[in-house]
Amino acid sequence: MRDGRLLHLVLASSSSGRHRLLSGACIVHRVVPSRVDERFEHLTTSSAVALLAERKARQVERRLPREIVLGCDSLLEFEGRPYGKPKSRAQAAALWERLAGREATLWTGHFLIDGRTGRTAERSVGTTVRFDRPSPGELEAYLQSGEAELLAGGFSIEGRAAPFLAGIDGEPANVIGLSLSLLRQLLRELGFELEQFDWTKRSFEVRPLDAASDRDWYSELVETEWGLPLVSTSGSHDPRDLPGYVAESAGSPLGVLAYRVDGEGLEVVLLQSLVERAGVGGRLLEAAAALAGQLHKRLWLTTTDENLRAIGFYLSHGMRLVRLHHDFVVVAGTAKPRLLEEGVFRDALEFELSGP
Numbered sequence: 001m002r003d004g005r006l007l008h009l010v011l012a013s014s015s016s017g018r019h020r021l022l023s024g025a026c027i028v029h030r031v032v033p034s035r036v037d038e039r040f041e042h043l044t045t046s047s048a049v050a051l052l053a054e055r056k057a058r059q060v061e062r063r064l065p066r067e068i069v070l071g072c073d074s075l076l077e078f079e080g081r082p083y084g085k086p087k088s089r090a091q092a093a094a095l096w097e098r099l100a101g102r103e104a105t106l107w108t109g110h111f112l113i114d115g116r117t118g119r120t121a122e123r124s125v126g127t128t129v130r131f132d133r134p135s136p137g138e139l140e141a142y143l144q145s146g147e148a149e150l151l152a153g154g155f156s157i158e159g160r161a162a163p164f165l166a167g168i169d170g171e172p173a174n175v176i177g178l179s180l181s182l183l184r185q186l187l188r189e190l191g192f193e194l195e196q197f198d199w200t201k202r203s204f205e206v207r208p209l210d211a212a213s214d215r216d217w218y219s220e221l222v223e224t225e226w227g228l229p230l231v232s233t234s235g236s237h238d239p240r241d242l243p244g245y246v247a248e249s250a251g252s253p254l255g256v257l258a259y260r261v262d263g264e265g266l267e268v269v270l271l272q273s274l275v276e277r278a279g280v281g282g283r284l285l286e287a288a289a290a291l292a293g294q295l296h297k298r299l300w301l302t303t304t305d306e307n308l309r310a311i312g313f314y315l316s317h318g319m320r321l322v323r324l325h326h327d328f329v330v331v332a333g334t335a336k337p338r339l340l341e342e343g344v345f346r347d348a349l350e351f352e353l354s355g356p
Contacts, residue, residue: 006202006249007192008275012060012071017156017176023276025180028199028254030274034059034071038084045077046124049109054122057111063220064115067252068192071111074177076153077126078104083153092148093139096155100133106153106175112186121189125179127170129157134164152177199278204249206287209256214246217253221272230269231332232302233325233348234260239270245287247273247280255280259288265298265352266291282317289353300352304328304345314351323350 006028011018014033022029034056040048057071075082078099086092105126113120134142142161148154155161157168157175173180184194195201209218222228222239229236237260244258255273259266268288273280292299302325303310315321325331328348333340 004203005196006199006204006254006278007068007196008249008252008254008278009197010060010064010067010069012056012069013177015072015177017158018072018178021173021176021178021180026200026277027183027194027197028202028275028278029070029197032060032064038073043082045075045082045105045107046109046126048082049073049075049107050111050122050124051109053109053111053124057113061113061115064217066115068190069113069115070178070183071113072108072178074106074108074152076104076106076129078102078153082107085152086149086154089143089146089149092154093143095153096134096139096143096148099131101131103128103130104153105129108174108177108179110179110182110186112183112190114190117190119190121186123182123186125171125174125182127168127172127174129155129168129175130166132164132166138164199275202249204247204254204278204280204283206245206247206283209244209246209258214253214256215240218256221256221274222270225272226270227336229335231335232267232269233328233331233350234262234264234267236335237269242269244270245284247284254278255284257284257288259291261295261297265300266295268299268301271301281313285317292353298352300350302328302348302350305347305349306345311349318354319351320354321349322352324348325350 008028008030011029011031012034019031036055036059038052040051052073053071057069061069075084086095105128107124107126109124111122145160147160157165157172168175171179171181187194219240229238239258242258242260244256246253247255254275257268258270259268271281271284289299325348329339329346
């Protein structure tokens with residue numbers, strides 16, 4: 001397992017806090033939110049978070065077999081009762097009024113499953129949080145922000161509520177939603193070392209997309225992430241019918257690029273990195289650029305005007321903006337009417353790879 005290949009986690013959670021913790025620790029991961037029933041009855045808070053974390057991990061692992069999946073769930077225990085996200089501002093206000101000047105315990109359940117072997121490791125950990133007493137005006141301003149209704153227990157140690165916390169006893173990351181020290185222990189129980197997931201130390205390979213061996217995961221990715229067809233300024237395309245490249249490590253895909261070639265050049269129709277901060281997108285783009293050079297074709301692609309992360313990525317990887325396609329949403333809406341209803345973007349931006 002220590003041969004230099006890059007492993008990655010699948011985080012079965014849409015929590016931005018957990019995502020930031022993993023990214024900050026240079027742990028390569030892919031975010032795949034779970035869709036599970038989060039109801040529970042007659043359980044202690046620690047047992048409830050353990051159950052919900054397992055539900056999340058197993059639900060995602062069934063969708064993505066052979067992956068290493070991490071499920072987490074957090075609840076605040078106060079006066080012997082569990083509290084999740086407040087369902088209204090009034091509920092958040094009532095909770096904060098009771099918490100002021102008191103202590104509570106933030107519990108986070110962790111469930112790790114190696115889909116290749118079926119082995120699991122799990123643990124719940126609690127961190128004591130001491131609450132200060134915000135003034136009525138301070139509390140009202142915080143509640144008006146809407147943040148409390150997005151967080152277990154109505155607070156976070158890194159958000160707007162942070163000034164109203166007197167201290168904690170335990171690991172700060174656990175209060176955000178994921179104990180990194182515990183994750184290290186759970187990985188070791190399954191035979192992994194943390195450094196195997198460190199994007200600064202590991203390697204991966206880029207190979208041609210294989211229509212047979214990649215068909216299942218690639219089809220699910222395309223249909224789940226984008227739906228069909230994909231629409232660019234050159235028309236509508238099913239990327240499953242196109243050649244491309246896959247970035248992978250230890251047999252697990254980390255990213256994919258699909259392209260088409262015609263008289264206009266080599267068009268990148270799809271470029272998706274499944275993990276962050278590992279250089280996957282850049283390596284895939286390099287492979288396409290090398291092919292374009294061999295074919296003496298220009299490499300180009302389009303993205304939409306709201307996709308600021310993609311625009312920044314292309315500019316930082318030697319591409320330049322060459323054309324603005326006004327009101328592209330109208331064209332794309334012909335193939336995908338929902339795009340007109342959603343109104344997320346308006347124009348398309350065409351980039352091409354700059355010359356040497």
